[in-house]
Amino acid sequence: MNKGRLIVFSAPSGCGKGTMLEQILKDEKFCVSVSATTRSPREGEVNGVNYHFISRDEFEQRVSDGGFLEYAEYCGNLYGTPMKEVNEMLEKGMNVILEIEVQGAIKVMNKRPDALSIFIAPPSIAELRRRLHKRGTETEDVIEQRIAQASNEVALAAKYDYIIVNDALEDAVDDFFHVVRAEQLRSDKRPEIIADIIKNS
Ligand code: 5GP
Numbered sequence: 001m002n003k004g005r006l007i008v009f010s011a012p013s014g015c016g017k018g019t020m021l022e023q024i025l026k027d028e029k030f031c032v033s034v035s036a037t038t039r040s041p042r043e044g045e046v047n048g049v050n051y052h053f054i055s056r057d058e059f060e061q062r063v064s065d066g067g068f069l070e071y072a073e074y075c076g077n078l079y080g081t082p083m084k085e086v087n088e089m090l091e092k093g094m095n096v097i098l099e100i101e102v103q104g105a106i107k108v109m110n111k112r113p114d115a116l117s118i119f120i121a122p123p124s125i126a127e128l129r130r131r132l133h134k135r136g137t138e139t140e141d142v143i144e145q146r147i148a149q150a151s152n153e154v155a156l157a158a159k160y161d162y163i164i165v166n167d168a169l170e171d172a173v174d175d176f177f178h179v180v181r182a183e184q185l186r187s188d189k190r191p192e193i194i195a196d197i198i199k200n201s
Pocket of ligand 1: 011035036039070071072074079080081099100101103104105
């Protein structure tokens with residue numbers, strides 16, 4: 001069986017990453033890796049579904065055991081991608097999406113050059129500000145912090161293989177599937193295809 005593709009998927013807060021993933025995960029060839037974190041669960045979050053919520057001690061133990069493919073600190077909390085689970089899902093042929101921030105994403109790109117990296121960007125910072133205000137879940141201060149963070153993250157978007165601008169959800173999801181499909185058709189990803197074609201002459 002063909003192995004699945006490891007996909008790094010990053011987006012600043014307010015770029016519609018969650019809604020995009022909801023659509024993408026309707027395709028059963030895709031799954032998202034459940035990270036471990038030291039942050040407390042938010043209302044409605046379920047342990048083992050949204051994250052594995054663990055203590056800082058346990059997190060540090062896993063770091064020294066080499067249990068994470070990458071980990072990073074973000075807003076005072078640690079987040080890490082469990083190596084074993086990701087590898088098992090790839091072996092099963094699943095395309096595994098890592099929904100991670102940029103520092104961790106860059107670590108994965110260096111460690112796993114076979115990973116496909118995709119950055120989801122807002123059409124503009126002004127539009128992102130408008131969306132965050134409309135969502136109304138954050139105070140003015142937090143919105144401005146997130147805008148600053150988003151600008152820093154967008155500045156690193158050129159390190160990713162692809163940038164998808166999420167202006168209209170359907171188009172952004174289509175772009176995602178087109179990118180993955182085009183990657184599957186790359187000649188260097190299908191060494192067997194030429195032999196198969198010639199064999200049937
Ligand atoms: P939140 O606390 O809002 O769920 O996530 C904060 C940030 O951490 C988001 O940008 C999210 O993509 C990122 N994140 C979640 N899991 C991981 C992980 O395993 N590794 C890294 N590097 N970032 C993560």
